[in-house]
Amino acid sequence: MEEYRRAHFRISGDHSVKLFILDLSKFETATGSSSARQHMDSQSDSGKNVITYRAYTGEDDLPHVMALVQSELSEPYVIYTFRYFLCQWPHLAFLAYSPQSSSPVGVIVCKQSTHRNSYNRGYIAMLSVDKAFRKRGIASALVRSSIEAMKEDGVEEIVLETEYDNDAALSLYESLGFIREKRLYRFYLNGKDAFRLVLSVPPPSSPSPSGSDVDDSGTSFTATGRFIGERTHFRRTGGLGTQSGR
Amino acid sequence: MDMDADYTAPGGSSFRDVTSVFALASQEMDPGSIVAIDAFSLSDAMTATEIGEPRLDTGIQLENTERPQFDPLTPLLPEEICWIIDRSMAYETEWHASNPLAHTVFTLLYVHCLNDVDPDVLPFLPMIDLDSSRPLELITVILRAYTSGLLKSCSLAWNELSKGSLLDTEDWQSDKSDVSLLEGWPVRAAIARLDTALAWLSTTTKVPPSWQEALKIRVQFRRTILLLLNSTESLPRGPEDFNELLQSARHSLSVIRAHPCESISSSSPAHAAFDPYIARQLNTFLPVRVIDVPSLEQTCDAYERLLNGWEDLAKLSNTYQLSTWNQVGFHQSWFGAPAAQPAYIRSCAQTLFYDGIQIIHNQPQSWLVDRLFEETIGVSYHVFAQHWGGQGSASLLDLERKIIHTIIPHVRGLWNNPARRRRFLVKSIYDWHIIYDTLCVLIEGLDVSDDIDPVTFRTLNQFSQAVVPWRLASITEVILSGFQLELYHPLERPFAYWFAAQVTDVHLNYLDVLLKGMAGVVPQGESIVRLLLIWVVSTYTYSIESPSRKEMQFQQHFLVALQAMSMAMFVV
Numbered sequence: 001m002e003e004y005r006r007a008h009f010r011i012s013g014d015h016s017v018k019l020f021i022l023d024l025s026k027f028e029t030a031t032g033s034s035s036a037r038q039h040m041d042s043q044s045d046s047g048k049n050v051i052t053y054r055a056y057t058g059e060d061d062l063p064h065v066m067a068l069v070q071s072e073l074s075e076p077y078v079i080y081t082f083r084y085f086l087c088q089w090p091h092l093a094f095l096a097y098s099p100q101s102s103s104p105v106g107v108i109v110c111k112q113s114t115h116r117n118s119y120n121r122g123y124i125a126m127l128s129v130d131k132a133f134r135k136r137g138i139a140s141a142l143v144r145s146s147i148e149a150m151k152e153d154g155v156e157e158i159v160l161e162t163e164y165d166n167d168a169a170l171s172l173y174e175s176l177g178f179i180r181e182k183r184l185y186r187f188y189l190n191g192k193d194a195f196r197l198v199l200s201v202p203p204p205s206s207p208s209p210s211g212s213d214v215d216d217s218g219t220s221f222t223a224t225g226r227f228i229g230e231r232t233h234f235r236r237t238g239g240l241g242t243q244s245g246r
Numbered sequence: 247m248d249m250d251a252d253y254t255a256p257g258g259s260s261f262r263d264v265t266s267v268f269a270l271a272s273q274e275m276d277p278g279s280i281v282a283i284d285a286f287s288l289s290d291a292m293t294a295t296e297i298g299e300p301r302l303d304t305g306i307q308l309e310n311t312e313r314p315q316f317d318p319l320t321p322l323l324p325e326e327i328c329w330i331i332d333r334s335m336a337y338e339t340e341w342h343a344s345n346p347l348a349h350t351v352f353t354l355l356y357v358h359c360l361n362d363v364d365p366d367v368l369p370f371l372p373m374i375d376l377d378s379s380r381p382l383e384l385i386t387v388i389l390r391a392y393t394s395g396l397l398k399s400c401s402l403a404w405n406e407l408s409k410g411s412l413l414d415t416e417d418w419q420s421d422k423s424d425v426s427l428l429e430g431w432p433v434r435a436a437i438a439r440l441d442t443a444l445a446w447l448s449t450t451t452k453v454p455p456s457w458q459e460a461l462k463i464r465v466q467f468r469r470t471i472l473l474l475l476n477s478t479e480s481l482p483r484g485p486e487d488f489n490e491l492l493q494s495a496r497h498s499l500s501v502i503r504a505h506p507c508e509s510i511s512s513s514s515p516a517h518a519a520f521d522p523y524i525a526r527q528l529n530t531f532l533p534v535r536v537i538d539v540p541s542l543e544q545t546c547d548a549y550e551r552l553l554n555g556w557e558d559l560a561k562l563s564n565t566y567q568l569s570t571w572n573q574v575g576f577h578q579s580w581f582g583a584p585a586a587q588p589a590y591i592r593s594c595a596q597t598l599f600y601d602g603i604q605i606i607h608n609q610p611q612s613w614l615v616d617r618l619f620e621e622t623i624g625v626s627y628h629v630f631a632q633h634w635g636g637q638g639s640a641s642l643l644d645l646e647r648k649i650i651h652t653i654i655p656h657v658r659g660l661w662n663n664p665a666r667r668r669r670f671l672v673k674s675i676y677d678w679h680i681i682y683d684t685l686c687v688l689i690e691g692l693d694v695s696d697d698i699d700p701v702t703f704r705t706l707n708q709f710s711q712a713v714v715p716w717r718l719a720s721i722t723e724v725i726l727s728g729f730q731l732e733l734y735h736p737l738e739r740p741f742a743y744w745f746a747a748q749v750t751d752v753h754l755n756y757l758d759v760l761l762k763g764m765a766g767v768v769p770q771g772e773s774i775v776r777l778l779l780i781w782v783v784s785t786y787t788y789s790i791e792s793p794s795r796k797e798m799q800f801q802q803h804f805l806v807a808l809q810a811m812s813m814a815m816f817v818v
Contacts, residue, residue, distance in 0.1 A: 059278035076299060076533060077292070084291035087280045164732070174735060183731040185586070185663040186344055186416055189533060193665065195733075 049098075051105070051138055053145055056086055056093035061104075064095070068107045072128040075189065085109045085125055092122075094145045096129070096138045105133040108142040112150050122150040124160040127169075139172055147176070147199070157200050164193040173197050295531065316518045318359045319368075321380030322389075324457035326516035328507040330354070331392055331464045333520060336540045338396060339548035342403070342588045346419040348525035349537050351400055355519055356393045357425065363390045381452040388461055391443035394428060395468040398436040401427035402475035403590045411596035417589040417663055423528035433476045440469040460507060467498035471549075474556060478594050482563045482607040489560060495553055503546040548588075555591030563598060566606060568617040568653070569797060571599060575660025576723065579667055580730065592661040600654050611650045612637065618649060622712040623760055624794035630709045633692065645684045652677040656720075668727045671720045678717035685710035708763050711756060715801070718753040722746055722808075740816045747812035750805045757802050761795065 056065070066082055086093055089111045096106030106129040115121035124146065129138050150158060161184065162169040178197040187194035275281070283290070297303050322330075337350040351357065361367065365386040404427060407418045414420045428436070447453065447462045474491050481488050510516055522536040540548070558574065565571060575595075578587055586592065599606060605613055615637070616627040627637060634641040652674065659670040689706050692698065698706075725746045728734050734742050 062278075076296075078294045078296045078299070080291040080294045081288070083280050084286070084288055087278070179735060179738075180733045182669060183665040183733060185665040190535060191344065 049136075051133075051136065051141070052097045053094055053141060054097070055149075056090045056095060058090070061095060062086065064104045065093070065107050065109065068104060068128045068130065069109070069126050072131070073126065077126075082109070085111050092146055092149050094142050094149075096133075096142060098133055101130070101133070105130040106138040106142055108139075108146050110146045110150065112153055112155055120154050120156045122146075122155040122158040124158065140176065143172070143176055147201075151201060155201050156203075157198055159196055159198045161187060161194040161196050163188060164195050170195065170197075173199075313521060313523075314515075314518050316355050316521070318356060318362045319382065319385065320515045320518070321377050321382060322384055322516055323380055324384060324453050324461060325507055326510055326514055327384045327389055328457065328460050328464065329510045329514075330356075330389065330516055330519050331461075331468075332502075332507055332542055332545070333539060334393070334396055335464075335549070336542070336545040337537070338400065339540065339545050340537050341400065341419070342548065342552070342590055344416070344418050344589060345535075345537055346421055346423075346525075346530070346532050347400070347425070348421065348423045348528050348530045348532065349522070349535055351396065352423065352425055352528065353520050353522050353524050354393065354396075355521055355524065356389060357397060358524075360390060360393060365390075378452065381450075383446060383450070383452065384461075387446050388443050388465065391439040392465055392468055394431075395436050395440050395465075395472050397426070397428045398431065398433060399468070399472050399475055401429050402433070402472070406475075406478070406590060406593050406597065409593065409597060411593045411658065412589050412662070413666070416666075417586070417592070419532075421530055421532060423525070423530040425528060433472065436472060437469060440465055440472070444469070460505065463498050463501045463505075467495065467502060470495040470498060478556070478559065479597075481560060481598070485560055485563060488556075492553060492556055492560070495549075499546055499549055499553070503543070506542045552588050552591065555587055555594075559591065559594055559598060562595065563607070566609070566617075567621060568614065568657070569621045571657050572660070575657060579660055579664055586663040587661070592663075595661045596658040599657050605654075611654070612646065614653045615646050615649050618653060618716075619709055619712055621794055621797070622715065623708050624792045625705060625708065627709075630706060633698070633706070634688065641688070645681070645688065648677070648681050648684060652681060656716075664727065665731060668724060668731060671724050671727075675717055675720050675724070678713055678720065682710055682713045682717065685713065704763050708760060711760055711763075714756050715753060715760075718749055718756065721749050722753070725749065743812045743815040747809050747816060750809040750812065754802060754805050754809065757798050757805070761798055761802075 062079075062082060065086070066077075066079065069077065069082075086109065092110035092112060094108050095104040098105045107126070108124065108128075109126040110122060110124050112120065112122040124143065127139060127142060129142075147155075147158060158178075159181070160173070160178075162173070164183065174197075176199065178199045180195045181198040182196045184194040184196060186192070295303060334351070334354045337353060341347055341350040356363065363386050365383075368386065404420065404422075408414075408420060412418060443465050444462060447458050447465065450458070453461070470491055474488070474495060477484065477488050477491065523534055525532065525534045558578065562571065562574060565574075601607070605611060619625055619627045619630065631637040631639065631642055638646070655670070656674050656677075659667055659674070661667075662670060689703075689710060692706075725742055728742060729739070
């Protein structure tokens with residue numbers, strides 16, 4: 001969890017230069033441009049194994065979300081933490097259902113906001129899949145759903161933290177194009193280090209049909225609502241940075 | 247709320263049931279809606295504690311945590327005292343490894359009842375001291391002295407760590423949970439109490455000789471550690487005494503390691519001396535985490551790391567070479583990475599280099615500016631500064647301030663934990679470039695009518711070039727530390743090596759330029775005298791191996807090897 005894993009809840013303000021950014025084209029999500037808020041079915045050869053996904057709808061889902069997260073993750077979260085995310089960004093939370101279970105078998109909880117007044121950053125706060133339903137691509141589908149939902153709101157990068165030795169999570173996210181931005185020393189309460197993973201989301205390649213929309217102040221916007229202009233965040237000119245061409 | 251008439255809730259009976267107030271107020275809210283304070287943040291949400299959640303509610307009393315009542319005056323055998331001391335040592339090393347006091351040192355229950363074992367307030371002691379194999383002095387004299395020394399040791403370490411060089415909750419845990427570390431108690435008093443314990447052990451007949459020695463060596467070790475902690479700040483004034491203490495500590499540690507105490511039986515009352523869940527009774531909000539107690543071997547290794555760190559500090563305290571500090575900083579961060587040296591040692595190193603006022607305990611900050619150029623290109627900063635009115639002149643104030651404000655955090659930052667050190671180096675790359683740019687602007691701004699000969703101009707240009715190797719070394723370190731911290735995807739690694747090779751190539755080019763161009767600058771004077779001086783200085787520079795030249799040549803060899811290895815890794 002970002003900004004928490006210190007016992008005194010100190011906000012980390014460190015920056016880093018990403019020296020290498022992989023060409024993400026081969027990691028482009030396969031869900032297409034359809035709204036991630038719609039139902040999606042996993043491909044399956046049997047109706048029994050069809051996993052369905054839907055967005056978080058409200059308070060009725062909250063107990064299931066909490067149960068899934070608290071049973072699978074070691075870090076304790078109070079209900080206010082769940083409400084913080086789910087009340088403000090319900091459209092970024094998704095649940096996975098299986099015909100074999102009356103309760104959700106997977107959940108993802110995210111947020112999206114302007115980071116340091118500069119750019120649109122998404123954050124994956126919690127991802128949990130029932131042990132009995134792992135290795136079925138549910139986690140991957142949930143992450144893709146949330147990425148697509150964030151893209152609809154103009155996300156520029158998505159970050160998360162995970163334990164440095166959580167190989168399953170690292171494999172999952174790296175297969176989706178996330179790279180390790182930084183290592184966080186003794187990030188968790190149990191003293192373990194964490195990796196902060198980041199996925200840089202390129203802007204849409206094609207401009208909107210009507211060109212830039214200009215508001216009354218003269219500021220121009222892209223179709224996704226971002227300001228056009230030079231980004232002023234942490235990429236410093238002093239490092240040997242490279243940008244992937246797209 | 248129904249309550250039994252005889253039930254007494256914690257906090258008394260003045261609680262009032264206000265459920266109806268909340269129920270009435272929330273009637274107008276829709277299901278799922280939330281009322282939050284302005285700018286309700288994630289930190290606000292996560293600060294809440296759920297009463298009854300075992301992982302969050304530190305005060306909850308779980309059924310399976312029933313423990314036998316602890317009586318500090320329970321008589322114990324000498325081997326049980328030894329066992330308690332060894333376990334407390336292990337917990338101390340765990341605190342130094344950035345675990346909270348409430349989960350480590352404070353689990354020793356004697357910490358919380360030192361007054362209860364004070365023989366001066368136990369006039370009835372002789373009446374209950376009936377077991378000759380379990381003399382109460384083992385508790386009232388030995389264990390009390392040891393525990394006092396332990397707390398005072400933690401207090402001294404806490405004082406150093408709280409200076410802010412390292413990050414609380416990341417490199418160390420400052421929470422004292424309102425438990426006294428005997429902060430106001432003089433170190434001399436703690437030493438005196440330990441000396442009393444040693445004296446009793448030397449003269450008593452109540453303890454078998456073998457256990458006398460075992461207890462003596464442990465009390466002696468505690469005494470030495472306490473003295474080392476107390477002497478670190480004054481290290482520069484008394485390095486000989488400090489080294490003697492180090493030798494004594496190493497000797498004691500080797501004896502403890504070579505003669506471990508036997509484990510005690512599971513029914514021993516000594517087990518009651520530790521409560522891993524003591525945090526539930528203390529004023530702390532940290533969720534309880536039961537720390538695995540390291541073995542004696544691991545504990546000794548941890549203390550050895552502390553002693554090695556102190557030894558390094560002793561040497562550094564008399565080291566007035568910036569480049570040596572730089573190299574030691576890089577070396578200690580790579581040795582044992584991604585783990586870091588004990589936080590206490592790293593904090594001491596940072597304080598030793600710069601305590602907020604002076605550099606290495608007695609040098610002014612301006613000393614750094616001269617050292618930078620003297621050690622890199624073998625020329626005093628004065629040679630450069632004289633063209634702008636001398637060191638400290640108005641024209642050079644900005645440059646000198648930038649150099650000082652870059653070098654101090656650069657060197658101190660090497661003693662951060664590896665992850666934070668890398669992020670800091672990334673930022674410093676930009677700062678080094680700013681210094682380079684400032685130097686170039688100054689040189690370019692020299693008036694052409696100043697009649698500066700080409701040799702002088704070449705030397706002045708070297709000052710700007712002198713900064714570049716520092717920047718390039720930082721870039722290389724950032725790249726290579728990415729491997730250390732496991733940051734690179736397998737597909738990225740070859741290109742990381744390729745980048746490292748490219749940067750090293752540029753670094754080597756700069757070293758070539760600097761080595762070729764090391765010539766002196768002569769002060770203004772008669773033309774014949776100037777020519778003679780130019781000849782003398784040039785002869786000196788090229789024929790006699792100055793330290794900076796030797797260092798550059800060593801860097802060349804090292805970087806050639808590094809470049810070759812990096813390219814090979816890229817190709818493979």
